[in-house]
Amino acid sequence: MRIHTYEKLWLAGSFVLIVGFIVTITYGSVGLGITMIDDEANTVTPDEIGSDDRFSDPRVEQVGEDEYEVYVVAMTFIFQPDPIEVPASSEVTFYVTSRDVIHGFEVAGTNINSMAIPGQVAELTVEFDEPGTYGIVCNEYCGPQHHTMEGSLVVTPESEFSQTELEVNAPEEVAQGDEIDLTATVSNGLLEARESTVNVTIGSQTTEQSITVDGESSENVSVTVDSDELGSGEHDWTVSVDDQDESGTIAVGNESATSESVPIREPDRGGSPP
Ligand code: CUA
Numbered sequence: 001m002r003i004h005t006y007e008k009l010w011l012a013g014s015f016v017l018i019v020g021f022i023v024t025i026t027y028g029s030v031g032l033g034i035t036m037i038d039d040e041a042n043t044v045t046p047d048e049i050g051s052d053d054r055f056s057d058p059r060v061e062q063v064g065e066d067e068y069e070v071y072v073v074a075m076t077f078i079f080q081p082d083p084i085e086v087p088a089s090s091e092v093t094f095y096v097t098s099r100d101v102i103h104g105f106e107v108a109g110t111n112i113n114s115m116a117i118p119g120q121v122a123e124l125t126v127e128f129d130e131p132g133t134y135g136i137v138c139n140e141y142c143g144p145q146h147h148t149m150e151g152s153l154v155v156t157p158e159s160e161f162s163q164t165e166l167e168v169n170a171p172e173e174v175a176q177g178d179e180i181d182l183t184a185t186v187s188n189g190l191l192e193a194r195e196s197t198v199n200v201t202i203g204s205q206t207t208e209q210s211i212t213v214d215g216e217s218s219e220n221v222s223v224t225v226d227s228d229e230l231g232s233g234e235h236d237w238t239v240s241v242d243d244q245d246e247s248g249t250i251a252v253g254n255e256s257a258t259s260e261s262v263p264i265r266e267p268d269r270g271g272s273p274p
Contacts, residue, residue: 042123043119043120043121044097044119044120045119046097046098046099046100046119049073049097049099054071054095054121055071055073055095055097057071058071058072058073058080058081059081060081060085060086060163061189062163062189062190062191065191065192066089066090066091067090067091068086068087068090068091068092068093069092069093069095070086070092070094070095072084072095072096072097072105072116073098074096074097074098074099074103074104074105074116074149075098075099075100075103076100076101076103076142076143076145076149077138077142077143077145077146077148077149078149078151079105079136079149079150079151082136082151082152083151083152083153083154084136084151084153084154085153085154085156085161086128086153086154086156086161087157087158087161088128088130088131088155088156088158089127089128089129089158090128090158091125091126091127092125092126092128093123093124093125094112094114094122094123094125094126095122095123096114096116096122096123096124097116097118097120097121097122098116098117099118100118101118101142101143102115102116102117102118102140102142103115103138103142104116104137104138105122105136105138106136106137106138107134107136107153108136108137109134109135110126110134112124112126113139115140116138131155131157132155133152133153133154134152134153134154134155135150135151135152135153136150136151136152136153137150138150162188162190162194162196162242162243163188163189163190164186164187164188164189164194164196164213164242164243165186165187165244166184166185166187166239166241166244166245167184167187167246168182168184168239168246169182169183169184170182170237170248170250171250172248172249172250172251173250173251173252173253174227174250174252174253175227175253176227176228176252176253177227177228178227179224179225179227180202180224180225180226180227180230181222181223181224182200182202182222182225182239183222183223184198184200184220184221184222184223184239185220186211186213186218186219186220186221187213187217187218187219188213188214188215188217190215190216191215191216193213193214193215194212194215195211196210196211196212196213196241196242197209197210197211197241198239198240198241199238199240199241200238200239201236201237202223202230202235202237202250203225203230203235203236203237204230205225205229205230209221209223227252230252231252232252233251233252234249234250234251235249235250235251236248236249237250
């Protein structure tokens, strides 16, 4: 059988096209790592998110050296946590679910993009090389405020990344002559120990203390100031460590006024039976 040259060319061209299509589809589904949320994926009962270990407290959690897990809950019309803060040059795995309806979880300008489906947990692993701030948008219509549903992802330089929390216990009022005891509890949520500097300012007095807090634990820093040195009146205090700060006011009263202080009665505004 004799095949015309042009016919051979068309046959060869069609063959190249068919192979090309198969290659593109295979690359698109396997090579780029695009996956569907399937039956084998993790699940969570939407009604029980409040008592679920992973999602009751949406958070960023360090799970290994340079390895982090982020538990994200989407709901009308917010993402939790917001902002999401992760360190650069680390492997970050996002677990995303929804509390109510279908939402989207897209980190604008990256290829991080998933549906957030109630009952299903989407899993995405990425690594950010450079620090920066990204917007997170919901790209599935989820209700009247869909267009306002956004969050942010902050990629912090590795050396600046911390999960420090600060709680301060300070009196609101002391008598003149008494000592003012202020205690700051600094907790470190990371796995490794972290060195930090705690700055405490009470009135015009400033102290600085270096502390090392072990991984997943906390340390107390106490500062004592003689109220005589501050004088009577109101004094502002601030405590800062890493990116955290707390502030308040301490009133130093006259000895006589505080020792004989009488509880203040709210004036009766009526409404309750006599
Ligand atoms: Cu959530 Cu659109």
